[in-house]
Amino acid sequence: MGRIALKDIRKSFGGVEVIHGIDLDVEEGELVVFVGPSGCGKSTLLRLIAGLDRPTSGAIEIDGKDVTRVNAADRGLAMVFQSYALYPHMTVRQNLSFGLENTRMAKTEITARIDDAGRMLEIGELMERRPTQLSGGQRQRVAIGRAIVREPSAFLLDEPLSNLDAELRVTMRAELAQLHDRLKTTMIYVTHDQVEAMTLADRIVVLRKGVIEQVDTPLGLYNTPANLFVAGFIGAPNMNFFETTAQGGHAELPGGLTVKAPGDGKITVGIRPQHLRLADDGEEALEGIVTLVEALGAETVVHARAVDGTGMVTVLSGQPGLHIGEPVRVALDHAQIHLFDADGQRIIPASG
Amino acid sequence: MSRVSQFIFRRRGGSGWHWTDIVTWVWLIGGTILMFGPALWLVSSSLKGPAQLAEFPPTLLPYTQITMPVEGFDNPLPLYTVTNEDGTTEVLAEIRRVGTNAQMVDPDAPEDRINVNIANREPLREIGFATDNYVQPLVTNDFLRFLWNSVFVTTMATLITLLTNSMAAFALSKYDFRGRDAVMLIIVGTLMVPLSVILVPLYSVVSATGLLNSLWGVILPTVATPTGVFLLRQYMLTIPDELLEAARMDHASEWQIYWRIVLPLAAPALAVLAIFSVVWRWNDFLWPLIVLSQRETYTLQVGLNTYAGELNVQWHYILAMTVVTMIPVVIVFIFLQRFITTGIAGAGIK
Numbered sequence: 011m012g013r014i015a016l017k018d019i020r021k022s023f024g025g026v027e028v029i030h031g032i033d034l035d036v037e038e039g040e041l042v043v044f045v046g047p048s049g050c051g052k053s054t055l056l057r058l059i060a061g062l063d064r065p066t067s068g069a070i071e072i073d074g075k076d077v078t079r080v081n082a083a084d085r086g087l088a089m090v091f092q093s094y095a096l097y098p099h100m101t102v103r104q105n106l107s108f109g110l111e112n113t114r115m116a117k118t119e120i121t122a123r124i125d126d127a128g129r130m131l132e133i134g135e136l137m138e139r140r141p142t143q144l145s146g147g148q149r150q151r152v153a154i155g156r157a158i159v160r161e162p163s164a165f166l167l168d169e170p171l172s173n174l175d176a177e178l179r180v181t182m183r184a185e186l187a188q189l190h191d192r193l194k195t196t197m198i199y200v201t202h203d204q205v206e207a208m209t210l211a212d213r214i215v216v217l218r219k220g221v222i223e224q225v226d227t228p229l230g231l232y233n234t235p236a237n238l239f240v241a242g243f244i245g246a247p248n249m250n251f252f253e254t255t256a257q258g259g260h261a262e263l264p265g266g267l268t269v270k271a272p273g274d275g276k277i278t279v280g281i282r283p284q285h286l287r288l289a290d291d292g293e294e295a296l297e298g299i300v301t302l303v304e305a306l307g308a309e310t311v312v313h314a315r316a317v318d319g320t321g322m323v324t325v326l327s328g329q330p331g332l333h334i335g336e337p338v339r340v341a342l343d344h345a346q347i348h349l350f351d352a353d354g355q356r357i358i359p360a361s362g
Numbered sequence: 363m364s365r366v367s368q369f370i371f372r373r374r375g376g377s378g379w380h381w382t383d384i385v386t387w388v389w390l391i392g393g394t395i396l397m398f399g400p401a402l403w404l405v406s407s408s409l410k411g412p413a414q415l416a417e418f419p420p421t422l423l424p425y426t427q428i429t430m431p432v433e434g435f436d437n438p439l440p441l442y443t444v445t446n447e448d449g450t451t452e453v454l455a456e457i458r459r460v461g462t463n464a465q466m467v468d469p470d471a472p473e474d475r476i477n478v479n480i481a482n483r484e485p486l487r488e489i490g491f492a493t494d495n496y497v498q499p500l501v502t503n504d505f506l507r508f509l510w511n512s513v514f515v516t517t518m519a520t521l522i523t524l525l526t527n528s529m530a531a532f533a534l535s536k537y538d539f540r541g542r543d544a545v546m547l548i549i550v551g552t553l554m555v556p557l558s559v560i561l562v563p564l565y566s567v568v569s570a571t572g573l574l575n576s577l578w579g580v581i582l583p584t585v586a587t588p589t590g591v592f593l594l595r596q597y598m599l600t601i602p603d604e605l606l607e608a609a610r611m612d613h614a615s616e617w618q619i620y621w622r623i624v625l626p627l628a629a630p631a632l633a634v635l636a637i638f639s640v641v642w643r644w645n646d647f648l649w650p651l652i653v654l655s656q657r658e659t660y661t662l663q664v665g666l667n668t669y670a671g672e673l674n675v676q677w678h679y680i681l682a683m684t685v686v687t688m689i690p691v692v693i694v695f696i697f698l699q700r701f702i703t704t705g706i707a708g709a710g711i712k
Contacts, residue, residue, distance in 0.1 A: 062607050083613040095608035099626040108622075109612030156612075 012038045012073070012163040012196030014059060019068035021054060021220075028054055029220040031068070036164075041190050041197045045207040046217035047243070052200045053092075053168055055217070059198065060089050060166050072163065083112075088157035089166040092173065094149050096141040102152050103137040106159050120159075127155040130189075147178050154189070164196035171206065183209060204244055208232075216240050238354035241280050247311060247323045249348070250286075252279045264316040265297035265339070269347055272357065280348035283311070283325040289341035296340050298322050300332050314338050401688075408681040409491040415677050426490030430455060433472045442466065442483040444476075453486060454478070495682035505683060507658060508665035512644060513690070515580050515661055520639040522585040524632055530586075531594035531628075532620050536606060546595070553588045557648065568653060579653040580661070584643065590635045597631035598624060633701035640694045644687070662687050 014036040021029040029051050036042050044052040057063045059070060061082030069078045077085050096105050103124060110120045128134035131151040141149055150170065157165055170186075171179045187210055190197055201207055207214050208228045216223040216231065216239070224236040235241035241249050254261045256271035263269065263279060271277055289295030298314035312324045312332055324340050332338060349357040374380040407415060409424040429438035432455050439455035444466065446452065454466040454476060464483065466476045499505040533539075534546050557564075564583055573579030601624060609619045625632070647663040654660055660668070666683050669676040 060611065062610070082607075082611050087611070089608070089611050091604045091608060093602060093604050095602065095604040097605060097609075097623060108609070108614070112613035112615075112618065156608075160612075 012036075013071075014164060014196065014198070015071040015074075016055075016059070017069040017071065019055070019058060019065045019070065021051075021058060021063065022066045027066070027220070029058070029065070032220075032222055034215060034222065034225065036196060036198060039194045039196055041199060041210060041212045043207040043211035043214050044198065044200045044217055045202065045204060045214055045243075046223075048202055049219075050217040051220040052202075052217050054220075056089075056166050056168055056198060056200050060087055061085050062089075086163045087166055088160045088162035088164075090153045090157050090168065090170045092169045094141075094153040094173075096149060096152055096156070098141050101138050101140055102133065102144075102155075105141070105152060106156050109156065109160055123159045123161070124155075127158045130158065130192075131155050146174050147182065150174060150182060154186075158193070162195070164198065167197065167199045169201055170199075171201070172203075179206075186210060204246065208244070214244075216243060234356070235280075235348060236356050238278060238280070238350050241348055241350070245282055247283050247325065249280045249282050250320075250322050252281075252316070252320055253277075254279060263296055264318040264320060265295055267294045267296050267342070269342075269344060271349055273351075276352045277357065278350040278354070280350060281342050281346065283323040285343045285346040286324040286326075286340045287343075288326065288330060289339040293339075293341050296322065296342065298338055298340075300334050300336050300338050303332055303334060305329060312338065314340075404681060404688075405685055408495055408678070408685045409493070410678065410681075411492040411495075412676070412678045414492075415681075423489055424491055425487040426492065428486045428488055430469055432467060432469050435472070439467070439469075441469075441486040442478075443486050444478050444483045446482075454483070456483075492678065495678045496686070499679050499683050500686075503665075503679075504657060504660070505662070505665060505686070508660050508662045509686065511577060511659060512662040512687075515577050515646075515650070516640055516643040516690075518577075519581045519585055519643045520636055522581065523587060523590055523639045524635060526585055527587060527590035527635065528594050528625060528628065528632065529620065530591045531598050532624055534591070535595045535598040536601075536603070536624070549588045549591050551588075553592075561648075561652070565652060574653060575656050575659055576653075577659060580646070580650045584646070584649065587639070587642075589638065593635055594628060594631050597628055601627050630701050633698050637694060637698050637701070641691055644691055 014034075016032050016034040019029055019032040020027060032055060044055060046052050054063070058065050061077070061080060061084075065078065069076055071077065072085060072087075097108065100108065106124045106127065107120050110123065124137075125134070128137060131154060133148065133151050133155055136144060136148060136152070141152065144152065150173075153170070167186075171182055174182060183206060186199075190210075199206075199210060211228055213225060214228055214231055215225050218239055224231060224240045226234075226236075231240060231244045235244060235249075238251070242251070252263050254263060254277060256274055256277045258274075259270060259272065260268045261271040261277060261279060269279060271279070286296075296316060298316040300312060300314050302313035304311040304313075307329070308327070310326045310329055310332070312326060312330075314322045314324065316322045322340075324338075351357050373383045375383055406422065406424055407420075410421075411424075411426065414421070414425060427440045429440050431438045435457070439457060441453055441455055442464075443451055444454045452468070455469050457465045457467055457475070459465070459480065462480055464478050464480050466478050466483075468474060468476070500509075530549070534542060534549075568574060568579045568583060573582065605623060605627075606619055609623050614622065645663065646661070647667075650661045650664050651667065654664055657668075662683065666680055666687065669679045669683070
């Protein structure tokens, strides 16, 4: 139970197409995270899966059955909304039981399920309160509880942690991960926060402007981004990009450093800030002027401007004692560079 | 207690008087008189007899003439304070009045008749209530019947108004259908059509459907109010759509969404509309007057009108029954007033 397949899903609002043909398979029990900048269509896609909106074309299958024209309630899915959407005039218990009562479930069964969810989420004492009397974290739990009691084949979560403060977000993230471990139910999770995506996901779907850019495991995305957008989106601080030209198997970076690059023509060289280090004397290096130093204690984030004017960020371990305006020379780990062609697609480096 | 008086009598000028203190006091006292004066006058006048109502200058409190049984007379006689020519005063009872003279008698010595010029006597009165103003219309003039009719019309009309208007408002605020804005515009546009314009066609419709002289003929034409639809729609727009979607995922039918989610959440706006509707229907005069022509179907307002004849107006009954008419509206206001400001502010109308 809980296999979801999207087949060439398209969605237009008025005359504007916002989802341009999405194909995706979500395996049973998987936690898939949709991530992307705002306006990329990730929430729209979730609403299409939920059945709150209808796709303009394409098909949605759950466990092999075409549900494209099936009502939201009859798809066997449960959704946690960004605003939680708890019914303000009902107590927590009524909030949890509302959906079950509508399916004419037996009273004893309803009580049993609510008590289970109450224990699991530690909201047993809050049952007679109303949502306005709860804190943000408690509301979040109730919203998840309302989804759990339905015993759905899959959970759909729309930015569920975005209304919480930073500290609570970390705790709830861990709890969500535990919950998924325990329930083993398919979850589709929408977020714009790449840390949430990286820590929670079995697989991440990176979306941009209604198109899937890449689908992979979190580390797969980090290690082998398929294109410039994914490379720049995953990882913090963002990857450094240097536009240059490849010639005769080599490309030159500002400061005279050369890297291996197959073919000829314009390419972009990407290197993560964590893979840069201060260069030894005489070593080939990238050169620049320090423009900002963010000392975090254990590590220092150094912003610099390379000699050709490109911005360059370096994460150095420890406290190297650099100051604004000083020249800086950084060396790179050649195994860790990413090459992208003129269209922004990844170039598979020739072996050796 | 001293803290209360300290609060009330605190002045900006400290121990002296700043000019704003004076303006404030004059303004507040004047405002109080302006607001409560007419209501108090109405209540106190409703307890005066017809003769006292015609008096000038009017008195603030209702008085009744003191009477006393006197030996040798069947009915109790009214007492007067009479000023004699030598300046002394005594209390005498009046037997009858002839021209400018009154034939009076000393209650202690009923045999001697005394002639007194009416300019030399003052009626002896005490504060008393002419409760007959209330008893007479309510018991013998069918006013209990009118009261019941008014209550029935107001309750039914308000209930139906709330139900139909909230359903219309729900559709207009939460469903996206072709022509929604046009429908809304037409509904709001009808605000500009006064009753007097549609009086004749409306009468024809009510007459054709056989609702003349029936309370339903008063109720049904008034239940669809553009103000109510507009007020409720504006309020319902503030209910987040995600709640409705959550309910939809929770297997709720559209009727359940309306009945169990939207209606309870729109309670403040419904309360405001309930107040408006009660006041409108209760005070309605023109339309009931046209539809209802049989006495047993009269509402209070139409019933009041029966006391205003072409030649003679029975002010004491009108005043008393006006007080009766006011009471329910006041009660509704007391119970629902806390909703008024929030609801009106939310809907952005007055």
